[in-house]
Amino acid sequence: xxxxxxGLPSVRLIQSYIKDKEQVQLKxxxxxxxxxxxxxxxxxxxxxxDASETQILISRPAIAYLKPNG
Amino acid sequence: xxxxxxGLPSVRLIQSYIKDKEQVQLKxxxxxxxxxxxxxxxxxxxxxxDASETQILISRPAIAYLKPNG
Amino acid sequence: xxxxxxGLPSVRLIQSYIKDKEQVQLKxxxxxxxxxxxxxxxxxxxxxxDASETQILISRPAIAYLKPNG
Amino acid sequence: xxxxxxGLPSVRLIQSYIKDKEQVQLKxxxxxxxxxxxxxxxxxxxxxxDASETQILISRPAIAYLKPNG
Amino acid sequence: xxxxxxGLPSVRLIQSYIKDKEQVQLKxxxxxxxxxxxxxxxxxxxxxxDASETQILISRPAIAYLKPNG
Amino acid sequence: xxxxxxGLPSVRLIQSYIKDKEQVQLKxxxxxxxxxxxxxxxxxxxxxxDASETQILISRPAIAYLKPNG
Numbered sequence: 345x346x347x348x349x350x351g352l353p354s355v356r357l358i359q360s361y362i363k364d365k366e367q368v369q370l371k372x373x374x375x376x377x378x379x380x381x382x383x384x385x386x387x388x389x390x391x392x393x394d395a396s397e398t399q400i401l402i403s404r405p406a407i408a409y410l411k412p413n414g
Numbered sequence: 415x416x417x418x419x420x421g422l423p424s425v426r427l428i429q430s431y432i433k434d435k436e437q438v439q440l441k442x443x444x445x446x447x448x449x450x451x452x453x454x455x456x457x458x459x460x461x462x463x464d465a466s467e468t469q470i471l472i473s474r475p476a477i478a479y480l481k482p483n484g
Numbered sequence: 485x486x487x488x489x490x491g492l493p494s495v496r497l498i499q500s501y502i503k504d505k506e507q508v509q510l511k512x513x514x515x516x517x518x519x520x521x522x523x524x525x526x527x528x529x530x531x532x533x534d535a536s537e538t539q540i541l542i543s544r545p546a547i548a549y550l551k552p553n554g
Numbered sequence: 555x556x557x558x559x560x561g562l563p564s565v566r567l568i569q570s571y572i573k574d575k576e577q578v579q580l581k582x583x584x585x586x587x588x589x590x591x592x593x594x595x596x597x598x599x600x601x602x603x604d605a606s607e608t609q610i611l612i613s614r615p616a617i618a619y620l621k622p623n624g
Numbered sequence: 625x626x627x628x629x630x631g632l633p634s635v636r637l638i639q640s641y642i643k644d645k646e647q648v649q650l651k652x653x654x655x656x657x658x659x660x661x662x663x664x665x666x667x668x669x670x671x672x673x674d675a676s677e678t679q680i681l682i683s684r685p686a687i688a689y690l691k692p693n694g
Numbered sequence: 695x696x697x698x699x700x701g702l703p704s705v706r707l708i709q710s711y712i713k714d715k716e717q718v719q720l721k722x723x724x725x726x727x728x729x730x731x732x733x734x735x736x737x738x739x740x741x742x743x744d745a746s747e748t749q750i751l752i753s754r755p756a757i758a759y760l761k762p763n764g
Contacts, residue, residue: 349737352736352737352738353734353736353739353741354736354738354739354741354751357741357749357751358751371724371726372478372479372724373443373478373723373724373756374441374442374443374445374478375724376441376478376479378479384423386422386423386424387419387422388422388424389423389424391423391424391427398481398482398484399427399481399482400479400480400481401424401427401428401479401480401481402478402479403474403475403477403478403479404753405475405753405755406443406477406478406479407753407756408722408723408724408726408752408753408756409722409726409728409750409751409752409753409756410750410751410753411748411749411750411751412748412749414748442548442549443513443548444511444512444513444515444548445515446511446548446549448549454493456492456493456494457489457492458492458494459493459494461493461494461497468551468552468554469497469551469552470549470550470551471494471497471498471549471550471551472548472549473544473545473547473548473549473550475545476513476547476548476549512618512619513583513618514581514582514583514585514618516581516618516619518619524563526562526563526564527559527562528562528564529563529564531563531564531567538621538622538624539567539621539622540619540620540621541564541567541568541619541620541621542618542619543614543615543617543618543619543620545615546583546617546618546619582688582689583653583688584651584652584653584655584688585655586651586688586689588689594633596632596633596634597629597632598632598634599633599634601633601634601637608691608692608694609637609691609692610689610690610691611634611637611638611689611690611691612688612689613684613685613687613688613689615685616653616687616688616689652758652759653723653758654721654722654723654725654758655725656721656758656759658759664703666702666703666704667699667702668702668704669703669704671703671704671707678761678762678764679707679761679762680759680760680761681704681707681708681759681760681761682758682759683754683755683757683758683759683760685755686723686757686758686759
């Protein structure tokens with residue numbers, strides 16, 4: 345999993361959302377729409393904190409799109 | 415399958431759920447919502463023990479998200 | 485396909501189901517629920533024998549979960 | 555694509571269906587059920603000949619399962 | 625992406641459809657059925673020209689099957 | 695992720711849409727149809743700017759097809 349390149353624009357954009365505690369929406373391939381702030385990312389997952397501070401471990405391949413919840 | 419890196423945050427979070435016998439929810443790409451505690455994980459699967467202690471072998475690519483069932 | 489590691493817990497669990505002629509349920513990403521016993525596995529597929537001894541070649545990525553049919 | 559191993563049980567089973575002009579059913583992840591005989595396989599696809607001898611090029615990842623149409 | 629092997633039967637069949645300006649149907653995993661002629665293919669996509677000569681860039685993993693529209 | 699080959703026809707077509715600020719439609723595997731212009735692409739994502747200039751980070755595997763919104 346050394347192929348997780350922190351210099352990738354998509355990785356850096358998510359990193360900026362983490363740093364700014366940006367509220368985001370994640371649409372999953374299941375059709376689920378999750379909301380919260382991104383806590384961390386790694387090669388295989390994105391960890392979302394929802395409104396009740398629950399850690400939701402989301403599998404990257406299950407993510408359709410991600411955007412600021414503005 | 416040597417790329418299963420036990421140092422990854424997502425792998426370690428699941429490892430902590432295993433150790434703590436945390437009750438979790440798994441949403442699958444099929445829409446199924448499974449509940450139980452995680453028995454073990456390997457590169458390709460997560461093994462869940464449901465309420466009747468049945469081993470459910472879940473394929474990683476089929477997992478949309480995972481969270482504590484709190 | 486040399487990455488099929490027979491020492492993986494998930495591979496060994498399936499191998500034990502094969503040896504014990506365990507009746508299993510397989511939930512597919514299509515929503516199909518297949519029942520029977522596992523005849524063999526390889527890197528890309530699981531071969532299921534249904535009640536009429538028909539060989540059903542199931543693609544691994546199509547499998548959501550697998551459990552004993554108990 | 556050198557990883558297409560002709561010695562794999564699943565590849566050999568399909569090869570036997572090709573040789574025997576076995577009528578098969580293919581269930582796809584779209585829910586489609588295709589019927590015909592397998593004309594050839596390669597690393598990425600299975601080519602099916604339907605009743606009107608039309609070549610249907612099926613992407614392997616789209617296949618859920620395959621079985622004799624008996 | 626050097627693994628795009630132009631000698632593969634599936635790649636060559638599509639190449640013949642391109643050369644012959646064959647009208648084809650593409651069934652996608654979304655259930656969409658697209659029609660037109662294939663303009664070109666590369667490792668990750670197939671470019672379809674529909675009836676109005678619009679270029680539709682189709683992701684390979686999204687393709688379920690492809691057949692002549694005869 | 696060094697396998698992101700900028701010389702690929704599909705990558706270059708998207709690059710031309712970026713440069714020309716072409717309005718495009720993206721159909722996702724979820725069935726969602728997104729519209730906007732492509733801001734940038736990298737190995738794993740396409741970043742779309744919608745009508746309100748919101749950055750929508752779209753996972754490549756979630757894309758079914760992409761075409762000019764003409």
